[in-house]
Amino acid sequence: MSAGPPISESDETALATVRRIAGLRAAVADWRRAGLSVGLVPTMGALHAGHLALIRRSRADCGRTVASLFVNPTQFNDPKDLRAYPRDEASDAALFLEAGTDLLFAPAAAEVYPAGFATQVRVAGLGDGLCGATRPGHMEGVATVVAKLLNQVRPDFAYFGEKDFQQLQIIRRMAADLDLAVTIAGVPTVREPDGLALSSRNLLLTADERRIAPTLHRALAAAAAELVGGGVAAGRPAGPVIEAARMAILAAGFRAIDYLELRAEADLALLERAERPARLFVAAWLGNVRLIDNQPVAPQAA
Ligand code: PAF
Numbered sequence: 001m002s003a004g005p006p007i008s009e010s011d012e013t014a015l016a017t018v019r020r021i022a023g024l025r026a027a028v029a030d031w032r033r034a035g036l037s038v039g040l041v042p043t044m045g046a047l048h049a050g051h052l053a054l055i056r057r058s059r060a061d062c063g064r065t066v067a068s069l070f071v072n073p074t075q076f077n078d079p080k081d082l083r084a085y086p087r088d089e090a091s092d093a094a095l096f097l098e099a100g101t102d103l104l105f106a107p108a109a110a111e112v113y114p115a116g117f118a119t120q121v122r123v124a125g126l127g128d129g130l131c132g133a134t135r136p137g138h139m140e141g142v143a144t145v146v147a148k149l150l151n152q153v154r155p156d157f158a159y160f161g162e163k164d165f166q167q168l169q170i171i172r173r174m175a176a177d178l179d180l181a182v183t184i185a186g187v188p189t190v191r192e193p194d195g196l197a198l199s200s201r202n203l204l205l206t207a208d209e210r211r212i213a214p215t216l217h218r219a220l221a222a223a224a225a226e227l228v229g230g231g232v233a234a235g236r237p238a239g240p241v242i243e244a245a246r247m248a249i250l251a252a253g254f255r256a257i258d259y260l261e262l263r264a265e266a267d268l269a270l271l272e273r274a275e276r277p278a279r280l281f282v283a284a285w286l287g288n289v290r291l292i293d294n295q296p297v298a299p300q301a302a
Helices: 021-033 049-061 079-084 089-099 130-134 138-153 162-177 200-204 207-212 215-228 238-252
Strands: 038-043 064-069 103-105 157-161 183-187 256-264 278-286 289-296
Touching (some): 021 038, 021 064, 021 138, 038 138, 049 064, 049 089, 049 157, 064 089, 064 138, 130 162, 130 256, 130 278, 138 157, 138 162, 162 183, 162 278, 200 289, 215 238, 215 278, 215 289, 238 278
Parallel strands (some): 064 103
Antiparallel strands (some): 256 278, 278 289
16 A cells, blocks of 8 residues: 655654644545545544554554544533643644554634534434433534534544443444444443543542542442343343442542433433343542443443
8 A cells, every 4th residue: 555645734753733624635635545544533632542542443444544633612511621621732642643643633623613603413312311411512512523523534434432432322323314434433441450441531530539430430340240140131120230339439439420320232222121232321520520431231242
C-alpha cells in the first residue's frame, strides 16, 4: 500500500493536525485516492489507555486513522461539568502520535456549530433511559456530534468504548437508521489493575475518592456473578441482587446513585431477570464526580 501523500499542516515530529472540515476532507480524499481505508476514533481528549486501545484497533483494521478531539458542549447538561472537563491538547497530541494516529481533527466550536446551527439527532427508545434520563439532552448532543463527525470523515470504521455502552448502542442504531456507510466497532472497557474503568473523569477524583472508586466495578461484578449463578437460563430475579449492590456502593462512600439497572444488551430494555444477554449499568456520584460503568451478565459471544 502507498504511504499516502503528506498533510500540509504538519511537520515530521508533530502530529498532523487540522482544525477545519475542508482540511480534514482534503486529507481523507488523498488517502482514498491512494486506496487506503480509514478509521475514525472520536474523543473529547484527556486521553487514557482506553482511548489508545481504540487507536490500536483502528490501526489494526484500517490503512489510516483519524482521531478527533472536540469537547462537545452540546452533550454537557451542566455548564460546571463542561468547565471542569480536563483539557490538554499538547499532551493528548503526543499520546495520539505515539499510538500511531495519522491525523488529528481538533476543530473550534464555531467550526462544528456555526451560527444558525439548528439540527439535533435523537435516537428514540435507546436514548430515553440511563444517562438519557439522568442527563437531559446528553444523548442528543452525542448523537448529533457523532453524526457530524461520521459525515465529515466518512470513515470505513468508527471505534467507541464499551464503557459508554448506551452511547455505543445509540450510535449503532443511528448509523443504521441514517444509512451511514460505516461499521461501528465496540472495544472492551480498559480497567486499572484495581478494576476501576478508565475514564477522563478519574483525573478529577481526590486521593480518597480514587481509593473508593473501584467499589463500583466490584459491586457490579459481584452482582453479575450472582445473577448468572446457576446459569443465565435460571434467570434469577435482579431486584434483591441490585439492592445489595446499591448498599455496597453507598456504604463505600459514594454519595448518590443515578441508576443501577439490569438491561438487555440489544435494545437496552429494562429487565427483571437476566434471561437474555444483559448488562448491569450504573451511574453514581463520588463527591462531585459522576462515574459510570457496566458489566455483562451473560457470557459474551466470542
Ligand atoms: O465518548 C466520548 O468521548 C464522546 O461522547 C464522543 C463520542 C467523543 C462524542 O463527543
